[in-house]
Amino acid sequence: MRKLFVAAALLVVVAACSSGESPALEGPPSSPATPVPGVASFHAAAFSFTLDAGNDTAGYYFTPAKIEAVKGSTATITVRNVGTVKHNLTIVSAHIDTDVDPGHTAKVTVPLGSAASVPFYCKYHRASGMTGTFSLK
Numbered sequence: 001m002r003k004l005f006v007a008a009a010l011l012v013v014v015a016a017c018s019s020g021e022s023p024a025l026e027g028p029p030s031s032p033a034t035p036v037p038g039v040a041s042f043h044a045a046a047f048s049f050t051l052d053a054g055n056d057t058a059g060y061y062f063t064p065a066k067i068e069a070v071k072g073s074t075a076t077i078t079v080r081n082v083g084t085v086k087h088n089l090t091i092v093s094a095h096i097d098t099d100v101d102p103g104h105t106a107k108v109t110v111p112l113g114s115a116a117s118v119p120f121y122c123k124y125h126r127a128s129g130m131t132g133t134f135s136l137k
C-alpha cells in the first residue's frame with residue numbers, strides 16, 4: 001500500500017514538471033537553441049522567408065528585423081505589408097527598392113554578397129526606425 005502511494009506521488013511530480021514550463025519572458029535564453037524574438041536564422045545557400053512590414057500604435061517595424069544567414073547566399077523575400085500605410089523595402093547593395101501597399105505582398109530575390117552585414121529599410125519610415133539587418137557569416 002505504501003509503495004503504491006509513493007508511485008502516485010511521483011506521478012504527480014512528473015506531471016507538474018512537464019506542464020510547468022515557464023514562458024521564458026524574463027532573463028537570458030536558457031539554451032542557445034532558444035529562438036530570439038525578431039531574429040530568423042538560415043543556413044542554406046538559398047532560402048525564403050516572409051518579411052512583415054507594418055505599423056501600429058507603437059511605431060513602424062519589420063519582423064524579423066534581424067536575419068542571420070550564410071555569406072554569398074540568396075534570399076527570396078516575400079514582403080508582406082501588414083500595416084495601414086504604404087511601406088517599402090530598400091536594400092541598397094542589392095539595388096532593391098520595392099513599394100508594397102497595405103494588404104499586399106511583393107516578392108524580391110536578393111543576392112546577399114559577402115559583407116558581414118547588409119542593412120535594409122523602408123524608405124518612407126527609415127527615420128522612425130523601420131530598419132533591419134542581414135548578418136552574414
Ligand SMILES: [Cu+2]
Nearest residue numbers: 087088122125
Ligand atoms: Cu514603412
